[in-house]
Amino acid sequence: MSDRRVEGGPVLAIESLAVAFPRYGGEPVHVLRDIDLVMAPGEVVGVVGESGSGKTMLARSIMRLVPVPGRIDRGRVVFAGRDMAELDAETIRRMRGRDIAMIIANPRGELDPLETVGQQIGNVLRHHLTLDRAAIRVRTLELLRQVSIPDPERRLDAYPHELSGGMAQRVVMAIALACQPRFIISDDATSGLDVTVQAQVLELMRKLVVERGTSLLFITRDIGITAHFCDRVAVLFAGEIVEIAPRHAFFADPRHPYAILLLAAYAQNERLRRYWLGDTTAGAAEGPATTGCPFARRCVRAQDRCRAEHPRLEEMAPGHFARCHFPVER
């Protein structure tokens, strides 16, 4: 992909993407709706959301791996200037792991239990780059060193079950970095690790991404992590982006009630919690489902209009968008 067209352009542009699953005897269920996201080269965007909000589906639809019977129902994913819908399956297959790489959660379960670390990294190198056996070994060792795995020669022959969670996470990072992709998706990658290891792995990820100018879509359930190194933060709720803003704007001036609840839930101290919650109170009872704003049934600020009319993503400040009829003003 030494495509000249993309110089300076966005590495990824998602335009009004929707993913739907057919439902027996009913309307299809949309797990992603109206997603717009443009990422510049080297940019790190955090995507936060609860379980079932569509985070993983977002990652999978960028990779064109929406599980059957789901399908991309509307919209486009343009990667490095090329509309993914126009590429054939083989071309997209070759892009995965080489141009778009994935760092996953629970890597010990996702690595092949029957292959050594060396074989698994080697597999990716062999199928994407034309390297001979010796070159693969050299490159594999280099990758293991880059992700700070001690004693890489010995780890080469280790099986996944012999690795600790942190080590396995580093191996998965090494696989992601193997072909020097321009875009990496990290899907809840550090969630299984204990806090100190998590901090090490995050720091490593930040360093490797920033040094190489790789773009990173950092998907997580932990809003606190995004504060560390994301340029922008997007909040996903019920398959929609409900707020997206530059990091500082997001943490200083969150607008969507759901984003505020997320922040408050994360906040350790009471003063911070009060700052974010303001005069709203958390924990409204769940109301009936509506055709309007999907968050209305949980929102303390919900009014008749919220239940009737689906809000659009509106620009609140330059680069700061929220999807709310009554955004929080401070």
Added chain:
Amino acid sequence: MQLLAYIGRRLLFVAPQLVGILLVSFLLLKLIPGDPAVMMLGPFATDDGLARLRQELGLDRTILEQFLIYLGNVVQGDLGTSWQTTLPVTTDLAQRFPATLELVTLALLLALAIGVPLGIAGARYKRGVLRTTADYYGLFAGALPDFWFGLVLIFVFYTLLQVVPPPLGRLDYAILPPATVTGSLLIDSALAGNWQALRNAAGHLILPVATLGLINAGPILKMTQSTMERMLESDFSRYAEMCGLPDRVVARKALRNALPSIVTIVSVLYGFLIGGAVLVEIVFSWGGAGQYAVGGVLNADLNPVLGFVLYSAILSLVIYLLVDLIYFAIDPRTR
């Protein structure tokens, strides 16, 4: 080294396991009504004669004593005599056990050759001709009784088409069997350079092997397909896909991970068919071990039955040891 220690440990338990199996079979067989002495002497026997024979056979002793005497003989390599064939059980089994082994081994190879590829294809291509074929195959193979299927094959290929030899044993009567080395007619006639016997034995094997193989491909297919499906949907396959590995590489990984299940089902079928092929053996007058044991049970001829149990138990233990060694080779987590 670790491996040798493991095998050694396993072998340590073989003897007690065999004694246990023999004890249970001995007791169960004694529960079956039927007096060998009456069977042996026939309807005109005198009470006196019966009593004498019972004493000779040791039938007047307690069951425990009888078992210990039997066990003592077994340890010396004496499995007793069958009163039906009037031959030592070891001699009978030396001929019949290999007959069954040859049949079952070839049948399972055929079953593997059908079941594994079809199962893989069925798992990989969720719709299409191969998937439909796999589904219907599994259904029919599971529903057809093997002896009936054998009779159908005989009717079609022997009676109608006359392309196979008659279903009467392992060789035509006119063919001189090769000297026994392994007991497998194919191997022995090849060793003896007796090509006529080889061709004839192969001809006789075709239908019974096809019968057992085609039927038992069913469970192998089902196991392969369901395990492959699970592996292809598992996290590591999804991850391999995300890494952009080609489909065939992903399928190969899934197959390797599915292999232990396939090995397991084959080993279970193998142990089962040693005795379970008996109906097919009868249909083809195969003269195999299962037939021999059933004859023993029906005629209160205990020694052949116990001999059969002992041989199959040893074979099963060997098979399970092999299975464990295969697991060892496939899966690093078991090492």
